[in-house]
């Protein structure tokens with residue numbers, strides 16, 4: 834064991850976060866060629882988040898539609914009064930404050 838002071842729970846979270854990042858990466862890779870697969874990856878990442886009570890990193894959490902699990906890159910984005918307004922393919926509108 835390298836990290837003796839880490840609890841089992843922390844270790845699980847660490848692995849889960851790595852896997853979540855990997856899943857998001859794979860989702861992005863497959864977004865244009867296999868959109869269904871990309872959705873599946875996001876779905877799996879969210880499932881992992883729930884099961885292990887790990888938080889999806891903030892920057893990743895903002896990058897997909899919570900309704901249909903599609904990466905936001907594929908939808909339409911507009912800038913409006915300091916907000917980034919994103920309209921997903923499923924019709925869900927999302928406002929993200931530009932800081």
Ligand SMILES: [Zn+2]
Nearest residue numbers: 898901921923
């Ligand atoms: Zn959507």
